[in-house]
Amino acid sequence: MASLGTLGRALSHRNARIFFGASLTAWTGLWMHRIAVSWLAWELTGSAFWVGVVAFCDLAPAVVVSPIAGAIADRADRLRLTMFSQAAIGLNAALIALLVALGWMDIWLLLVLEVLGGIAASFAQPARQSLMPGLVPRADLPAAVALNSLTFNVARFIGPALAGPIIAVAGVWPAIAANAVAYLLATLTTPMLRVEAAARRGHAATASLMGETLDGIRYAARHPGLGPILLFAAVSALLLRGVQEILPPFVERAFGRGAESLAVLTAAFGVGALVSGLAVAARGRMEGTTRLAVLGVLGLALSTAGFAATGWFAFGVLCAALMGAAGSVHGISVQTLAQNASDPAMRGRVLSLWGLITRAFPALGALMLGAAGEVWGLAWPTLAAVLLSLLVVAWGMWRLPRIRDALEGPPDGAAAR
Template identity: 70%
Template sequence: MVAWTGLWMQRIAVSWLAWELTGSAFWVGMVAFCDLAPAVFISPLAGAMADRVDRVKLAMWTQVAIALQSALVAGITFSGHMTITILLVLEVIGGVAASFAQPARQTLMPGIVARADLPAAVAANSLCFATARFIGPAIAGPVIAIWGVVPAIAGNAVGYVFACISIWLLRVDPKERQGHPASKSLFGEVVEGLRYAARHPGLGPILLYAALGALLLRGVQEILPPFVERLFGRGAESLAILTACFGVGALCAGLWVASRGRLEGTTRLAVFAGLAQAVATVGFVATSFFPFGMLCAALIGGFASIHGISVQTLIQSATDTTYRGRMLSLWGLITRAFPALGALSLGAAGEFFGLQWPTLVAVALFLGVFAWGVTRLKRMEAELESPPPPPLGDDRC
């Protein structure tokens, strides 16, 4: 909670910093791209590494790197030497570290809870992220308005120091903490993981659906400052309010998914939540009335949360233990690289056509993706909602 609160403070602050440095929607999108895009190259390697090393140590050291990156951004900005080029380089470094941290953390979850509790555990994890998404911007907005972006960015460095300390308190099943012995090269295991995903009749389609949804729908959330100023004519405080609305929606949706606590129907939730998110996105970009924009932001956050929790639950439950790190790294790639590419495309198109029409075109394209997902729904349900039984001798409770 502390680390993710700091993360959202930094995201708001860095996005606003890029807008202050350039006044360009393209460069705001480029900053988001540099933070998220390293997942394209790093996530598959990170997943393969998480499948073969001590996952607690990997998570700890990658979180140290994130804390150092935040401290550098804050320090250079405070010194007055920050430029958009330096900011882009530092965001790439942070993106690399986060790409390694994500599969390392998430592969630990089945070592902490029993399989029957996995859907609720994934939802609880997402609730922490959603709560931080609400608290972080709520803190960052006034901090940026009064003291500037430096304290908000420095808060993330402090938060990840707490994360590094607290991860040692985890009691993880030794079988889940340590990956398998290396049987081939790291690259060979990456290829093996990609083949596993591509050939799996449930995981392959749901990951593709999630990737295309992230590409076409998530760009709005990644480049909020231009929307705040151009659509609503507002400043940093309203940026924080909108980001918090996304978080409130995600929190409410996460509470509902957590209370649901069962695997049956999760695939259907994942598919139809994408459609609902697309409809809410249309409402968000079609208005200049800020209260309605806040409502649409909450709906976007809520349906995106339902989709994300559902897909991650299916991955955790249906994946063979040997491949879990690699499948979760693909999920990390989807949630980081594809929104980055969508943000870059939306920012570039926004320079020429405004922000509304490119967003509406992206939503229209997603409707075709949704139609394809519906045609595969029954097969995905059959494959993903009948997970393999837990290993013999698993007496965790």
């Protein structure tokens, strides 16, 4: 009940209802797209390595683009940037669907188009997230951040549940086409948001976009809380999140199943994330959030070990749900801390670094895991990554008091100054 009350407070605002309704639509399409494209790559190549490469091409552009996109989000109209970037994602998905339907798609063309989609997504992420403090009062911001993650994970459940049967019956292109429709609908609702000018733009443009980009990186790196927690999140994502990006080889090699089971596993991630996200939202306070960010990675490591070690599908589904739950706790906590501790003029750039972490590092991890899986199989490289991640958790617990003091204080950026 506390959780429903917290989320209801956030949704009592008109802007929040429009924003999260559009998010649910777009992200449902996104998860349908991800399932379809990963299965398409597996059908085209039969290689875990190439499935990892496709994931890498979608997510890795964030390495170069996200810091620049964050600087643009701090100087440009964030509402307009959100609208244009979402439209680009939808048009790119429409092109992929058309090429697949016509039988003109090959693995190389797919890689190019996934890079283009990844670039557009790298602009959308900081623009959308930077709008959030302008959608709800500051007191409701933790609930709005939690609701943002919950929306993503509800879509993570609905999208695969729709994509699996569609792929099994009609092939991959209708699932990709659904993503195009979803993002175009989200684009059309964006102008309906009423956001004050101060929240739409972080600061007036200066002469140097690259200088502002570097300022954002230096700001986060020097911040006594943001730098360490973002580094912790990046290394954890590199070691543990790649598994979720190359599920088709696990489904077929470890469990001997097809596209429907891929959808079941992906939906299990979403269900676990939804349940744990509701629990985090029910807290309604900043105190203890840093500890949750660290312990979430511990839970993710242990559940990933169980997933990699089993060939029993039912247990794999349980581990997937636990992985989703732990990852959601970690992600909501880090994003809440970043929103709280960032100076408003730097918020877009800080959140672009978070976007870089959530997109590029899982992609690199997937590429490494896919390559290692071709040589040693998928289980042993995954278990080795789990062992390394436990060392990262130990470091996080050791640094916890200092990081906590810098992130859970007043939300005015004073710790950084």
